[in-house]
Amino acid sequence: MPRQSAAPVELDRRPSNTAWRNSIFGIFFLCGFAFATWVARLPAVRVQLDLSTADVGILLFALAIGSIGGLAFAPGILARLGIRRGIMLGLLFLGAALALLGAVTEMLGSTVGAMTILVVYGFVFSATDVMMNVDGAAVERSLGKTLLPLMHAFFSFGTIIGAVLGAGAARLGIDVMWNFAIVGVLIMALGLYFVRNVSGLEPPRPHDADRAAAPESWWRRLIGTFRDGRLMLIGLMVAGLAFAEGTANDWLTIASVDDHGFSEASGALVFGAFVAAMTAGRIFGGPLIDRIGHKRVLVFMGLLGLGGIVLFILAPAPWAVFTGALLWGLGGSLGFPVGMSVAAAHPTDGPRRVGIVAVFGYSSMLIGPPVLGFLGEHYGVLNAFILVAGILLMTLLITPKATAAPGASPKPQRVD
Template sequence: MSTTQSTTARGNLAVWRNAVFVVFGISGLGFASWVSRIPAVRDGMHLSTETVGLLLFGLAIGSITGLAVAPTYMSRVGTRRALRHSLIAMAGATALLGFAAGTIGSFALSATILFLFGFFYSITDVVMNVEGASVEKAAGKTLLPLMHAYFSFGTIIGAVAGAVAAHYRLGIGLHFAVAGVLIAAAGVLAVRFISSADGHEPRAAADVSGVGATARPRASGGFARRALGRVGGSLRMALEPQLLFLGLMVIGMAFVEGAANDWLPLAAVDGHGFDNAGGALVYGTFVGAMTVGRAAGGPLIDRFGRRLTLTLMGSLGFVGIMVFILTNEHWTAFCAAALWGLGGSLGFPVGISAAADHPTQAARRVSIVSIFGYTAFLVGPPVLGFIGEHLGILDAFYVVAGMLLIALLVTPRAMAARDR
């Protein structure tokens, strides 16, 4: 390859990588826009802690459904169209959520739209992670943690915007409408560059379903039969020992991250006496630390390996959770949230990166591991909400600490054949 060709290839890779960075950031912005205003939604709709958990249950159900659909949808329409459609739909759901929760104040409508938000959010999640894994392989170095750092950077922007909106009592409807417009505009622009750098649209079936591009399912087989076949194949794949341990690790790590995303602002308000703006800033501290952990994670993993890095970071997270539960000082709560964020920063992206190592089954394996993770999001909100309603939300976080310990115990087995 000539010097000019090599420079062009590096330039194309950089454009492709940067476009994926933007998509991760947009996704984080959309998610944090919702999370940062949960206390305001709770107050405006006069919900109990347990009822907030049920509201979040709709988000988790939608996310699980989207994860199941994502690989097939991606194989049908390709990366560019799948991302464009899901980002625009997620932006629309964000704006509608502001109308339902902020303007109307309807629990049923809010739960329904949260289902749709979770559905399109998780399709975006699978596609951007598969695309990120492709960039990582092309670059020849660990990049997925850095991509998830951009997700966390997006959540910082969303959390700070939420804190400002809460401080100035900006209506949830207006706040979410602005966030939706930003997501749609930035998403459409970024996806154009992913398409030009990627070079294949739609994506080959071998990468998504694990069969060759010439062996696509025929329509005569029937949709139901093909769907059942895909579900059965995914279940068999999920029971492979290596993928099963990887999934168990991701469940624990996702529970740790998801618990903070769902409950940390409320725990800061109800458990430590912060106001709503202060609760959003505590959450911002958490996602800020996650961003730092993910930005540093790639070089750490390349030097020390996945197993050791995950164990050390997870141990910091355990300390952070326990301190957050037990502290009586505001400044200590901020420090604990930072440690919690560092501890939860690498589990999900490293799990996705390990799942995507397979040369022909990347999207299905990413989808399966993501479903493991989102199962924690499905179970976590109502469980923590129920415990928080009866024992207090801080005491509910002992469950989070326990889940992190389980994840740390299975990490050596999950990384045994994949450590670098």
């Protein structure tokens, strides 16, 4: 294929594979930092805009709509701009949208304005995420090492920093506007620094770009996924685990505050415990998978996550809330990055497969929170978490078949 034959030439133009890898680590970190800043201050945004639980669900639905749009258009953006320019523009727009969101929330108190900005925020976030995962999979192939779990750990590092700083800002009474503005500027400045050493792959030739950007081509590829049983199983597994991760990202703080009686700052720390556990799982999960196999590790982690969700729902004391959040984060830590890595482990079709699995994962992650919002309005957020536990249980039934598919190894060196 023309695109594949050009890849080795582009690899030689990079300063070094180490600099390339480190740049992707940094970009994952920035995206996690931006996302956690928004999540940690969501209770304050809710108060500022005077929103009910269902209204928060609608607000998150705007984010989901934009994000799904970003997933759909990411292949066309990648084809027209290339990895480096695509990620650079994504990070610039991401930082600007975050700063603008704070200003609209604090100064105007406009729910419609906040929803509009969240559509843009979600679009650039998900499009950038697909592109950095595609380039991360290319780093794996170039270095011959399983690195996507560690790259997602850097995303989690960013969420930890964002959650801790968000909790600190809430405790100090710093306005959402200033919190979002400072972080937005940092995202833009550091983004320009990190993007220098990403792959720099050139856009395909015009006729290829036209085909990649055409809606018919995208839908044909998506429909073709249903004929690929192995990819479907991987996608469903990732979707189930992403649903558990996404609902925790957006609702753990609010559930801790509203249902468990925590302060806003303490609720942010519960979210910090969740992402700390997720980070630990992604750091140590790779070596563990190499020792006992990805099927056993993913099933064991999934059981821990299921237990964590149940404990969080039934928590009789604050320690149980934190323990449940820790187990929840640990249990969902490896499904997404390992699924992306497995999908990428293909000699000729890795980028497309990564994009398809990303559609499964991020669509589930982004649709889940609004659904939980509507359920939470009528039954309470903790009761709505029962749905998350049920979906995770079904995912555990899928996982052995998805990971036992012939040749489904997350190690890129086996397909090079």
